[in-house]
Amino acid sequence: MTKDELYTFFHDSGIVPVVKIDDAEKAVPLAKAMIDGGINSAEITFRTAAAEEAIRKVTAAFPKMVVGAGTVINPQLAEKAVAAGAKFIVSAGFNKDTVAWCLSHNIPVVPGVCTPSEIEMGLSMGLNVLKFFPAEASGGVAMLKDLSGPFSQVRFMTTGGINPNNLPDYAKASNVLAIGGSWMVKADLIENENWEEITRLCKEATVKLQGIQLAHVGINLPDADAAAGVADEFAKLGLEIKNGNSSIFMNKEIEVMKKNYLGKNGHLAFRCYDLERTAYFLKNKGFTINEETVSYDAKGRMKVFYVNEEIGGFAVHFIK
Numbered sequence: 411m412t413k414d415e416l417y418t419f420f421h422d423s424g425i426v427p428v429v430k431i432d433d434a435e436k437a438v439p440l441a442k443a444m445i446d447g448g449i450n451s452a453e454i455t456f457r458t459a460a461a462e463e464a465i466r467k468v469t470a471a472f473p474k475m476v477v478g479a480g481t482v483i484n485p486q487l488a489e490k491a492v493a494a495g496a497k498f499i500v501s502a503g504f505n506k507d508t509v510a511w512c513l514s515h516n517i518p519v520v521p522g523v524c525t526p527s528e529i530e531m532g533l534s535m536g537l538n539v540l541k542f543f544p545a546e547a548s549g550g551v552a553m554l555k556d557l558s559g560p561f562s563q564v565r566f567m568t569t570g571g572i573n574p575n576n577l578p579d580y581a582k583a584s585n586v587l588a589i590g591g592s593w594m595v596k597a598d599l600i601e602n603e604n605w606e607e608i609t610r611l612c613k614e615a616t617v618k619l620q621g622i623q624l625a626h627v628g629i630n631l632p633d634a635d636a637a638a639g640v641a642d643e644f645a646k647l648g649l650e651i652k653n654g655n656s657s658i659f660m661n662k663e664i665e666v667m668k669k670n671y672l673g674k675n676g677h678l679a680f681r682c683y684d685l686e687r688t689a690y691f692l693k694n695k696g697f698t699i700n701e702e703t704v705s706y707d708a709k710g711r712m713k714v715f716y717v718n719e720e721i722g723g724f725a726v727h728f729i730k
């Protein structure tokens with residue numbers, strides 16, 4: 411995986427759990443619980459003596475899982491972590507020596523920053539992906555928004571104080587590459603081998619990351635006249651009618667198609683925060699993207715896509 415592929419993976423998967431593990435024997439069942447919950451990455455922190463062995467065991471058991479090392483405070487630890495199989499290096503603070511070692515060994519490194527000066531240190535070493543830590547205590551999404559002004563080229567992996575309640579705020583922030591945290595892999599859950607709860611919390615996190623909400627229902631009609639007739643019926647209910655090229659919208663929530671479009675019974679449109687992330691999420695659930703329906707905005711970001719699978723006879727599409 412190249413650095414750019416890793417960043418794309420971070421963005422699309424969106425969540426990187428921060429793991430502190432005391433017993434390396436628990437690392438493989440822990441990783442399995444996370445994978446079962448739809449999360450395929452982990453930052454295993456060097457806050458315990460078991461970290462190195464845990465990285466070794468997880469990368470051996472799940473070669474496709476993207477495992478990195480966290481709390482790497484010097485180049486020696488980075489070297490150890492990489493030898494154990496870590497695919498990226500994370501630190502809470504900014505250590506020039508660690509960053510330099512990783513760069514010279516072609517290892518993706520995400521050092522922690524929480525001030526403009528530290529961000530500039532990162533930029534001066536060629537890094538435009540940085541860890542924003544401790545996120546909540548340093549100002550959270552308000553701070554991230556302010557940082558996006560002078561540092562529009564920087565994207566952040568945010569950790570520290572994030573939980574299922576404030577996760578959607580981070581998911582909506584345009585300069586957040588991925589969200590990290592320990593809430594779904596708390597030490598006591600690992601200690602008590604509560605794998606089911608870890609899987610549940612991982613699933614919950616991946617769902618909250620999407621912000622999927624029904625936007626409108628689409629009704630298929632064979633032609634424009636038939637569509638106009640149906641629109642007249644809805645108009646009797648007092649719905650606001652907006653006539654478009656291929657369909658008529660009523661109150662934004664009902665779309666009457668002027669021809670039989672996708673879906674046996676019509677279509678359901680869902681809004682989400684980020685279409686690339688939701689595409690990744692849906693693929694993990696067994697859906698496939700209908701490539702012919704994907705369209706992109708001026709920045710090359712997905713604007714709309716359908717999945718190939720219908721639900722209850724409805725075609726399903728996603729919009730931002």
Ligand code: 3PG
Pocket residue numbers: 428480502543569570571572590591592593
């Ligand atoms: C980290 O190192 O990123 C943090 O310990 C994770 O923060 P959290 O425990 O508040 O989620």
